[in-house]
Amino acid sequence: MTLRRGLDHAGAALTLLLGVGAIALALRALAMPPGAPTLDPTGAFADDGWARSCRAAMLLVTGLAAIGLVRAPGLRRLAAMGALLGSGFGVVLAATSLELTSLWAGVALATTLSPLAIVLADTRRGAARHALTALLLGALASGILALSFLALTALSGSTHVLEIGFKVTRFEDSAPFALTAVRAAAVGAAMLAAWAPFHLGLPELWGEGSAPLAGWLAIAWPWLGWSVMIRLAGGLAPALEEWSFDAAAAVSVFLVLGATLPGAAALAEQRLGRLYALMGVGVLSELLLAVHARGVDPALVAPGLWGYSLAWIASSAALAGLRARLGDDRLEAMAGLGRRLPRTALAASAAAFLWVGLPGTFSLAVRWSLWQQGAAGPPGVLLLASVAGGGFLRMLAAGRLLGLFYFRAPAAGEAARPAPPPALLERGRWGLVFVAALVIEVALALGAAPWAGRLWGIDRVLFGG
Amino acid sequence: MLSTVMATGEFDPAGPLAMVVFLPLVGALLLGFAPKPVARVLGRVAVLWTLPGALFLLAAAWFGASGHSVVGVRWLERLPAGAGLVLSIWNIVPALLVGLTAPLALLVAEPREKTPARAGWLLVLASSTQAALLGAGPGMVILGWVGGTWALFFLLGEADAEAQGQKANGPFVAHALACACVLAAGLSPGLLPLLVLAAAIRLGVPPFHGPLARAFEVLPTGAVLLLGVGFTTTGLLAAHDGTLALARAVGTSAVVAGTLAAFGALWAGLVALPQDDLRRRVAGFLSAQGAMWLALLALVDPALARPAVGGWALVTLVALVAIVVAYARLWAFARTGDLRAYGGLGQVALLRSTLLLLAFAALLAAPFLGARGSGVKALAASLVASPLAGGALALGGALGCLALGLAIYRTIRGQAAMPLPAPDLSGREWAFLALLAATLIFLSSLGPEVGGLGSLWPVFAAAGTP
Numbered sequence: 035m036t037l038r039r040g041l042d043h044a045g046a047a048l049t050l051l052l053g054v055g056a057i058a059l060a061l062r063a064l065a066m067p068p069g070a071p072t073l074d075p076t077g078a079f080a081d082d083g084w085a086r087s088c089r090a091a092m093l094l095v096t097g098l099a100a101i102g103l104v105r106a107p108g109l110r111r112l113a114a115m116g117a118l119l120g121s122g123f124g125v126v127l128a129a130t131s132l133e134l135t136s137l138w139a140g141v142a143l144a145t146t147l148s149p150l151a152i153v154l155a156d157t158r159r160g161a162a163r164h165a166l167t168a169l170l171l172g173a174l175a176s177g178i179l180a181l182s183f184l185a186l187t188a189l190s191g192s193t194h195v196l197e198i199g200f201k202v203t204r205f206e207d208s209a210p211f212a213l214t215a216v217r218a219a220a221v222g223a224a225m226l227a228a229w230a231p232f233h234l235g236l237p238e239l240w241g242e243g244s245a246p247l248a249g250w251l252a253i254a255w256p257w258l259g260w261s262v263m264i265r266l267a268g269g270l271a272p273a274l275e276e277w278s279f280d281a282a283a284a285v286s287v288f289l290v291l292g293a294t295l296p297g298a299a300a301l302a303e304q305r306l307g308r309l310y311a312l313m314g315v316g317v318l319s320e321l322l323l324a325v326h327a328r329g330v331d332p333a334l335v336a337p338g339l340w341g342y343s344l345a346w347i348a349s350s351a352a353l354a355g356l357r358a359r360l361g362d363d364r365l366e367a368m369a370g371l372g373r374r375l376p377r378t379a380l381a382a383s384a385a386a387f388l389w390v391g392l393p394g395t396f397s398l399a400v401r402w403s404l405w406q407q408g409a410a411g412p413p414g415v416l417l418l419a420s421v422a423g424g425g426f427l428r429m430l431a432a433g434r435l436l437g438l439f440y441f442r443a444p445a446a447g448e449a450a451r452p453a454p455p456p457a458l459l460e461r462g463r464w465g466l467v468f469v470a471a472l473v474i475e476v477a478l479a480l481g482a483a484p485w486a487g488r489l490w491g492i493d494r495v496l497f498g499g
Numbered sequence: 500m501l502s503t504v505m506a507t508g509e510f511d512p513a514g515p516l517a518m519v520v521f522l523p524l525v526g527a528l529l530l531g532f533a534p535k536p537v538a539r540v541l542g543r544v545a546v547l548w549t550l551p552g553a554l555f556l557l558a559a560a561w562f563g564a565s566g567h568s569v570v571g572v573r574w575l576e577r578l579p580a581g582a583g584l585v586l587s588i589w590n591i592v593p594a595l596l597v598g599l600t601a602p603l604a605l606l607v608a609e610p611r612e613k614t615p616a617r618a619g620w621l622l623v624l625a626s627s628t629q630a631a632l633l634g635a636g637p638g639m640v641i642l643g644w645v646g647g648t649w650a651l652f653f654l655l656g657e658a659d660a661e662a663q664g665q666k667a668n669g670p671f672v673a674h675a676l677a678c679a680c681v682l683a684a685g686l687s688p689g690l691l692p693l694l695v696l697a698a699a700i701r702l703g704v705p706p707f708h709g710p711l712a713r714a715f716e717v718l719p720t721g722a723v724l725l726l727g728v729g730f731t732t733t734g735l736l737a738a739h740d741g742t743l744a745l746a747r748a749v750g751t752s753a754v755v756a757g758t759l760a761a762f763g764a765l766w767a768g769l770v771a772l773p774q775d776d777l778r779r780r781v782a783g784f785l786s787a788q789g790a791m792w793l794a795l796l797a798l799v800d801p802a803l804a805r806p807a808v809g810g811w812a813l814v815t816l817v818a819l820v821a822i823v824v825a826y827a828r829l830w831a832f833a834r835t836g837d838l839r840a841y842g843g844l845g846q847v848a849l850l851r852s853t854l855l856l857l858a859f860a861a862l863l864a865a866p867f868l869g870a871r872g873s874g875v876k877a878l879a880a881s882l883v884a885s886p887l888a889g890g891a892l893a894l895g896g897a898l899g900c901l902a903l904g905l906a907i908y909r910t911i912r913g914q915a916a917m918p919l920p921a922p923d924l925s926g927r928e929w930a931f932l933a934l935l936a937a938t939l940i941f942l943s944s945l946g947p948e949v950g951g952l953g954s955l956w957p958v959f960a961a962a963g964t965p
Contacts, residue, residue, distance in 0.1 A: 393642050402638055409686040418686045426679035429645075433652060433671050441656040441664025480579060 038108075045112045046104050052115055053100025060093035077194065078133040084264055087336040088129035088257050091343055092122040095253045098347060098467060102246025102354070106155040114155030118250060121147035125254050129261040134183040134193045137265055141179055141226075144258050145172025148251055156244045164243050167235050168251065171225055178222035179262065185215035195269025203276045213277060219266055220285065227259025229322065230291035233315045237296070240314070241307030245357070249350030252311065253343045256318055260335055267329035280327045286417055292319020293420040297427025301434065306356065306363040306382065310349045313389035313431060316424045317342055320401060323408035323417070331407070338404055340478075341397030344471050345388040351468035352381040358464070365435070370444030379439045381468050386432040388475070391425065396478035510577035510635075516584045517576055519552035519598065520629045523622035530619035542615035548622055549601040552629070556598040560591055575635065583635030592809075593732035594632045596816055599938055600728045601625035603931060604721035607824060608831040611719065617657055621721055624650035628729035632736070637685030644681045644697075647729065648674040654722045655714060666717050670710035673700050681737065684744075692748055694741030695756055695793070701734030702789025703782060705763040708770060715782035716836060720827045723778065727785060727823065728816050735792060735812055739805065742797040757797030758885065761892035764790035768898025772905075776836040777826070780906045781819075787899025788815060794892045799880045807866075807877035814865035817935065821858035822907075824931050825851055829910070832919055838906060842915035848923040852911045854932065859907050863900060 063086060071082035079085075096118055103111045103118075124143030131137035149168040152161055187193050189208050190201035202212050224232040240252040267274075267281065274281060293316060300312040321342075324334035353363060356378050360367050371379040384392070391398040408418060526548030530541050559574060574586035586594065604621055627650055631643025651674060655667035677700035680693040698704075703711030715723055746753035764787050771783025792808045799807070829851075833840045845852045866874030882889030924932065 391645070393646070405686050415687055415689045419683050419690060422679045422683035422686065422690075425682055426675055429648075429675045429678065430672060433668075433675065436652070437656060437664050437667065440653070441660070441667065443663055 042108055045109050049100050049103055049111050049115050053097045056093045056097030060090045063090035079130045080132055084332045085130040089126050092125050095250055096122045099246040099250040103155055110154045114151045117147045117151035125258045128258055132195050138180055138183050142176045145176050152247055156247055158244050164239050167239050171235050175222045175225040178218050182215040182219040195265055199269040199272045202273050209277055223259040223262045227256045228315045228318050229288040230295045237308045237311040241311035245350040245354035249346055252346050264330050264332045271329045274328050282325050282327050285322050285325050289319055289322040289417055290420040293424030297424045300431035304365050307353050313428050316428055320404055323404045334407055337400040341400040344475050345397045348388055348468050348471035349385040351464045352385040355464040356382055368438055369442040372440040374444055383436055386435050390428050390432045394479055395475040399479045510575045510583055513576050513578050515555045516574055516586055520626050523548045523626040527619040527622040530615045538615040542618040545618035546602045546605040553598040556595045560595050582639045584633045585635040590632050597628050597729050600725055604725040607720050607827040609719050610831050610834040620650045620653045624725050631733045641682050641685050644678045648678050655717055658717045658719055666713055670714045673707055673710040691744030692741055694737040698734045698738035698741055701730045703786035704760055704790040704793055705766045708767050708786040711786055712779045712782040715778040716776055720830055724823045727819055738793045738796050753797045757794045758888040760790050760794035761888035764895030765891040768895040771899050771902035775838050777838050777906055778836040780902050784899040784903040787895045791892045791896045795877050798884055799877050803877050807873040811865050811874040814868045818858045818861040821935055825854045839916055841910040842913035845911040850924045855907050
């Protein structure tokens with residue numbers, strides 16, 4: 035028994051150590067002076083702005099998830115930590131890859147190991163279902179990407195994205211087939227990056243799982259999906275131009291659906307986690323404004339994903355704190371929360387405001403840049419009206435939540451009684467993560483953005499520009 | 500932060516203008532996060548957060564008037580994160596009105612105990628309205644609209660505690676839609692006509708007269724005051740830009756919108772008449788006026804409509820402030836808006852009755868007083884351009900005035916079921932009155948270029964003009 039407890043403590047300490055180490059590495063990556071983009075000797079991997087940005091984000095979110103994993107039972111937490119590290123490595127591998135083989139390997143690694151982490155560390159009801167959902171979604175995305183990559187490789191005779199862009203058009207008759215492969219790859223990426231209507235399994239996965247793991251998935255998978263898009267779009271730019279293929283028009287349906295459908299669904303949602311997830315999916319879809327006729331602008335997507343990630347970190351922390359006090363996240367149990375648990379209610383409200391747009395935060399600033407980018411381009415009135423409509427729906431969803439917290443009388447009955455406050459360490463952990471995310475949001479918005487923005491300088495040469 | 504990029508060197512660093520917007524916001528944050536005993540004390544002195552801004556705006560108008568030129572009141576500030584604020588002849592009059600109304604809103608007598616939360620949200624409403632008026636780019640303006648909507652939501656929810664905030668939902672949904680319209684218009688010039696919809700919501704033009712009436716019925720008196728002035732001024736700005744964009748997009752669409760608004764004015768006037776709640780009558784009157792102004796802006800030549808509506812609205816809003824201030828203590832005593840509770844004021848409070856009568860007379864004379872009578876000319880022009888729409892809007896405006904006039908008549912001459920222990924004007928109310936009179940005299944003395952009462956209120960910027 036003593037040995038087991040000792041091992042348990044050692045495992046917890048090691049997980050914490052790994053988490054803190056990952057966060058420290060992320061901060062170091064952010065603080066490092068910008069260097070010129072480099073290619074490895076084989077030309078298969080790029081260390082450019084996108085790769086650095088993705089690596090720093092993965093380190094940060096994996097470190098935070100590790101701190102949350104301390105509560106997992108026994109040595110499972112170490113195994114789960116290993117799975118998350120492996121999965122995060124897969125995301126980074128995909129972000130740095132210029133070869134389709136390693137790009138796909140990164141996707142496969144990330145989508146296979148993350149359900150394993152859920153199985154190992156999530157003790158909540160429905161964890162098995164969530165793991166299966168994650169596995170199925172990931173496998174489907176990997177499978178579709180594998181087929182489309184195979185087609186592109188076969189047509190071009192190369193696995194390097196830059197070569198594919200020039201060689202895939204060599205057979206004139208193959209254009210429809212190649213374009214179908216590109217569209218299929220976009221669908222695969224859409225499943226990972228939560229573009230509607232391929233987001234349908236994700237609100238449950240992101241909103242109902244344990245906060246550290248669900249938050250990790252909600253942040254890592256969109257980075258993965260966008261990595262695929264950015265590497266492919268960068269390489270295929272010459273081919274898209276030759277085919278006169280308008281990428282922005284092709285993804286516009288994702289933008290219209292993504293901006294409006296999740297917002298409308300959020301109005302009827304009964305669980306806070308899913309509500310945040312649906313609002314997050316709506317915000318994610320706005321990143322599609324960074325897609326232009328001949329490709330994607332990574333310099334807009336990266337800060338957009340950073341803003342989204344920070345908002346999710348704050349939301350996850352607020353959600354975890356709230357679940358610890360109420361037992362679950364059903365909205366009906368939260369009536370009058372502003373009077374019962376004012377600080378918890380304030381955190382949950384602030385998280386909802388982050389998804390609507392909280393003045394003075396980085397996530398709103400980058401979204402405004404995206405909107406203006408969309409306004410400056412040719413996409414037209416419908417897309418911008420959809421973005422405004424999505425904002426309207428999210429505002430209503432947040433209003434519903436805030437009305438519940440602050441205007442409704444506390445619900446009667448056992449279910450509404452909050453649990454006794456957890457130990458100071460537990461409370462402090464959630465509070466610390468929440469406040470840290472908010473502080474970073476405000477600091478980046480108020481002037482640190484240019485400093486952090488150095489990371490996102492993308493050398494267009496690497497993307498076929 | 501969210502505004503368009505400004506030219507380097509054009510703007511000064513943040514100064515007093517930022518204080519107008521952000522000082523009340525700082526007060527609101529302190530009220531929200533301070534411990535309860537401290538918040539209670541801060542709530543009582545919340546008015547102090549609004550005074551520096553009001554004094555600065557008065558000073559700016561004074562020096563602007565002495566300059567008698569566009570340059571005299573031009574004031575540009577860049578905020579730390581990149582946004583900008585601008586004070587010019589185009590917005591000084593509404594900004595000054597809101598700036599002077601904000602302290603009043605925090606000081607007037609209320610039917611219920613004043614709470615720190617309410618004071619905080621009133622401060623948010625004041626700073627949001629100023630942000631919407633002073634913003635140099637669409638980002639700041641949108642933030643102002645959104646902030647005002649959230650403030651309205653919480654003020655309504657707080658006031659409607661008995662029904663657990665149910666009455667907050669309708670107005671919130673309507674005003675959130677207005678925010679979405681402003682956001683869309685801020686993103687794309689092609690969507691600028693949506694500003695007409697946003698304006699209709701803020702001005703309470705039918706079919707949005709219901710949310711305005713509900714808000715007036717439920718809100719505390721101070722919030723009614725600030726909402727009436729703030730939302731009307733921002734709504735008029737949106738109405739002007741929206742009708743211009745509509746006219747540019749499709750020639751006849753502005754006429755269609757104007758005709759609809761004219762019949763909206765008629766409908767709002769008709770609906771206001773049978774209301775048995777005093778606050779709903781005031782809201783109905785404002786709805787009819789708002790619809791009428793929107794119709795005039797859409798139907799009449801902008802060169803005539805702009806000064807006409809500007810001057811008319813200025814007189815109306817100042818008179819509205821006087822009416823609400825005069826009624827505030829009565830509402831505080833009666834704790835209801837039911838008209839049957841009011842009557843016989845003329846016998847017990849002569850000065851208060853006189854104030855009500857004078858304010859109402861100012862409302863009636865507003866088309867003649869503002870901008871050298873151009874309100875009347877605009878009405879005549881609308882009748883000539885479209886007799887049906889012109890007749891509808893004139894009738895609607897008259898019915899709105901009649902509804903308010905009958906309510907005031909009942910208050911002064913009617914018989915209440917239970918006599919109100921209505922006191923005459925107190926020292927504080929005398930101070931309000933003195934301030935109001937001084938403001939009127941001051942506004943009248945401003946040169947034509949800076950929006951004097953006798954000339955015009957050039958509140959509406961032509962597209963592209965700061």
